[in-house]
Amino acid sequence: MQKKIIALAIAGLSSAAFAQSNVTISGLVDLGYANTNTQTAANGKDTSQTWAGNGSSTSTIVFSGTEALGGGMNAGFFLASDFTAGANQLGGTAAPTTTTPFANQMFNSQNYLTLNSASWGSVKVGTINNASLSTSSASQPFGTAIGSGLSGSFGRLAGLGAVNVVTTANTVTGAVGAAGGVATSGTRLVRVGNSAMYETPSFGGFSASVLHVFKNDNDQYATAGQQELGLKYNNGPANVHYAYYKFDGGSNMTAGLVSATVKHNMLGGNYSFGPATVYAGWTSSKGSNAAGTTVDARSWNIALKYAMGNWAFMANVLKADDKLVADQDRNLTGLGLDYSMSKRTTAYVRYENGDNDKSSATGSNVGAFTRWAAGVRHSF
Numbered sequence: 001m002q003k004k005i006i007a008l009a010i011a012g013l014s015s016a017a018f019a020q021s022n023v024t025i026s027g028l029v030d031l032g033y034a035n036t037n038t039q040t041a042a043n044g045k046d047t048s049q050t051w052a053g054n055g056s057s058t059s060t061i062v063f064s065g066t067e068a069l070g071g072g073m074n075a076g077f078f079l080a081s082d083f084t085a086g087a088n089q090l091g092g093t094a095a096p097t098t099t100t101p102f103a104n105q106m107f108n109s110q111n112y113l114t115l116n117s118a119s120w121g122s123v124k125v126g127t128i129n130n131a132s133l134s135t136s137s138a139s140q141p142f143g144t145a146i147g148s149g150l151s152g153s154f155g156r157l158a159g160l161g162a163v164n165v166v167t168t169a170n171t172v173t174g175a176v177g178a179a180g181g182v183a184t185s186g187t188r189l190v191r192v193g194n195s196a197m198y199e200t201p202s203f204g205g206f207s208a209s210v211l212h213v214f215k216n217d218n219d220q221y222a223t224a225g226q227q228e229l230g231l232k233y234n235n236g237p238a239n240v241h242y243a244y245y246k247f248d249g250g251s252n253m254t255a256g257l258v259s260a261t262v263k264h265n266m267l268g269g270n271y272s273f274g275p276a277t278v279y280a281g282w283t284s285s286k287g288s289n290a291a292g293t294t295v296d297a298r299s300w301n302i303a304l305k306y307a308m309g310n311w312a313f314m315a316n317v318l319k320a321d322d323k324l325v326a327d328q329d330r331n332l333t334g335l336g337l338d339y340s341m342s343k344r345t346t347a348y349v350r351y352e353n354g355d356n357d358k359s360s361a362t363g364s365n366v367g368a369f370t371r372w373a374a375g376v377r378h379s380f
Contacts, residue, residue, distance in 0.1 A: 032375015131230025139268025139281025147334025205235025
């Protein structure tokens with residue numbers, strides 16, 4: 001009898017504790033067929049065929065939790081691991097290095113601790129998706145996958161990688177690119193490691209965010225200072241985002257990043273009417289390092305999504321204008337078709353075409369490509 005009473009008491013205490021907290025496991029798996037043809041230096045074409053993932057979205061698994069602290073305040077955490085379905089690897093193809101510390105490791109994506117309140121907003125500390133990513137997502141319907149222009153050297157957000165900062169002399173990947181950003185002028189901001197972000201509550205659809213990373217400029221700890229301001233309006237059919245990002249490198253950075261300064265402005269949004277949503281985006285990127293100007297680019301895009309029953313059609317056209325001597329302008333066209341099989345499962349087809357400007361100083365269309373994919377994504 002006494003054992004039963006003790007067991008009931010423990011069960012009651014456990015229930016009381018868990019009543020104030022919530023831990024969930026969620027995620028998404030995207031897997032299908034992908035075919036890519038790329039123009040080579042010998043004016044030939046290389047073809048790649050794979051059973052892989054992430055054609056329409058990033059495959060990921062997320063552990064998250066919240067706990068009520070009282071007085072309307074909550075504490076929480078978010079830990080995400082991106083992976084390539086079908087390839088038996090996490091989000092990266094190479095072994096981790098000092099400049100890509102989270103490649104092919106667990107929790108290689110967004111991860112943070114947070115304190116939040118409905119009255120004063122939230123504070124996050126960790127590796128946090130930034131306002132530039134949400135601005136890009138607001139300007140087109142393809143998310144971060146094929147057709148979006150987020151990844152690869154042809155998009156407005158040219159393939160410069162996520163910005164992750166570690167406390168070694170070889171510190172930063174993705175801010176201005178390995179060669180100072182000339183070959184892929186623009187920005188591909190996704191998340192910033194070692195950062196803190198404050199987000200305001202929404203006031204009539206308006207909200208703002210501020211992100212900060214400390215700058216260290218000495219022999220042992222050479223990390224760039226990074227700041228970002230995000231503004232957002234999301235109310236009814238209108239959804240508009242703006243992001244301003246600044247990268248400030250010191251004299252002890254590695255080659256190409258010495259005394260580098262990069263500034264990005266991004267504006268994107270969409271408007272829905274009936275079954276249709278129209279999108280538009282604009283960016284400005286300018287940067288320099290100890291050797292001179294490394295980035296000077298502008299871009300724009302327009303996109304459309306039309307939903308009819310279980311079907312959704314998407315299109316995106318993007319133009320990136322490189323103003324440097326190399327003049328590596330790029331054009332990108334993306335097409336997509338989704339069929340919702342259920343609330344959590346969708347079949348998709350994607351097509352993407354990237355084209356170099358043949359009249360540029362390089363006089364070559366090397367690297368131009370066509371890519372298409374068909375698959376299924378399932379969220380849980």
